[in-house]
Structure formats: C-alpha cells, structure tokens
Amino acid sequence: MAADCLGADGPHGVIYWRKRRMVVVDKENCKGCARCVAACPKKCLEIGEELNSMGVKSVKYKGEGCISCGICFYNCPEPYALRVEK
Numbered sequence: 149m150a151a152d153c154l155g156a157d158g159p160h161g162v163i164y165w166r167k168r169r170m171v172v173v174d175k176e177n178c179k180g181c182a183r184c185v186a187a188c189p190k191k192c193l194e195i196g197e198e199l200n201s202m203g204v205k206s207v208k209y210k211g212e213g214c215i216s217c218g219i220c221f222y223n224c225p226e227p228y229a230l231r232v233e234k
C-alpha cells in the first residue's frame with residue numbers, strides 16, 4: 149500500500165492517516181554542494197540538471213524513498229535550501 153494513502157479498508161473499517169510529507173527543496177537557496185546527497189541514508193536526493201538563478205545546479209528529490217529523517221537538513225550549510233515536513 150502506498151505510504152501516502154489517505155484511506156484503506158482494514159479489519160475494523162476504514163483507516164485514515166495524514167498524507168506523509170517529505171523533503172522540500174528551495175532551489176534558489178541551494179548552492180549545489182551535494183552534502184545532503186552524500187548524507188541521505190535512502191539515496192533519494194540528487195543534483196539536477198536545471199540551473200537556478202545563480203547558475204547553480206541545485207539538488208532535487210528523486211520522488212520516492214524519503215523517510216523524513218532530517219539528516220539532509222542537518223548536513224546542509226544553507227539555512228533555507230531545504231526542509232523536511234512531517
């Protein structure tokens with residue numbers, strides 16, 4: 149079952165849970181250092197091909213695998229480049 153499923157039939161009826169949120173990148177504040185890429189235990193970050201307004205290839209989320217652990221956030225030297233929502 150999908151991790152972000154909002155409802156499912158269970159033995160005691162329909163179970164609902166909040167949609168799980170993941171890592172969110174602000175590419176304009178990213179310096180492309182890739183510290184977060186190296187630190188991510190799930191290997192779900194990568195440096196993208198798209199340039200931000202400073203001409204930097206910023207990090208991007210691969211789209212799956214994030215467990216919201218926050219390790220990327222604590223390894224990032226830029227205060228507003230990424231955040232992890234739970």
Ligand code: SF4
Pocket residue numbers: 171187188189190191192193213214215216217218219220221232
């Ligand atoms: S929160 Fe954890 S799993 Fe998700 S991208 Fe960051 S380091 Fe990887």
Ligand code: SF4
Pocket residue numbers: 177178179180181182183184185206207223224225226229230
């Ligand atoms: S999000 Fe932070 S750690 Fe990751 S590449 Fe950008 S500046 Fe570096």
